[in-house]
Amino acid sequence: MTYWLPVLIWMAVVFTASADSNSVRHSRIIAPLLRWLFPGISEETIGLIVLVLRKCAHLTEYAILAFLAWRALRKPIWPDPRPWSWRLAGWSILLVAVYASSDEIHQIFVPGREAAVHDVVIDTIGGSVGLLALWAAGHRRKWWGNKMSAAPLPAE
Numbered sequence: 078m079t080y081w082l083p084v085l086i087w088m089a090v091v092f093t094a095s096a097d098s099n100s101v102r103h104s105r106i107i108a109p110l111l112r113w114l115f116p117g118i119s120e121e122t123i124g125l126i127v128l129v130l131r132k133c134a135h136l137t138e139y140a141i142l143a144f145l146a147w148r149a150l151r152k153p154i155w156p157d158p159r160p161w162s163w164r165l166a167g168w169s170i171l172l173v174a175v176y177a178s179s180d181e182i183h184q185i186f187v188p189g190r191e192a193a194v195h196d197v198v199i200d201t202i203g204g205s206v207g208l209l210a211l212w213a214a215g216h217r218r219k220w221w222g223n224k225m226s227a228a229p230l231p232a233e
Contacts, residue, residue: 080149087145088176091138095180096187132199139173139200140207146172147208161221166208173204 104127111123146169151162177200181192215221 080152084142084145084149087138087142091142091176091180092183094138095184095190097190135196135199136203136206139177139203140210142176143169143173143204143207144211147211157220158222161212161215166212169208170201170204174201177201177204 104123107127107130108123111118111126147165150165150168151157151159174197177197180200181194181197184190185192212221
């Protein structure tokens with residue numbers, strides 16, 4: 078349970094953030110900051126910047142979820158000489174995709190929000206990019222041992 082608690086806490090954070098009604102239509106921080114920094118900025122430009130930042134936030138929050146899921150499945154101990162497991166990474170991405178789908182379904186019931194398949198895709202890409210970055214960092218620092226592995230899932 079120790080490894081899964083951070084996953085559950087992060088899922089609660091994501092769930093709470095997606096329960097913000099009408100959050101798509103307003104920006105309490107970014108839009109006013111942009112207006113202050115650039116007084117002549119158009120509303121269209123503000124909308125585009127806010128959209129890009131929101132999608133980047135989706136990528137980041139699901140990259141974090143993928144890392145936490147991977148960690149929970151791997152149950153690492155330090156030093157952990159086991160090789161990287163693409164199978165565990167795949168299970169982590171599957172969890173991200175399922176949770177992203179459930180989050181979009183949840184948004185159907187939030188006033189001012191709607192479900193979007195492209196958000197599930199963005200979230201899943203975020204999880205994938207996050208795990209690829211983890212693999213690359215571990216590969217460069219030689220965290221994963223000598224060979225790649227399709228190791229089975231650890232028993233509970």
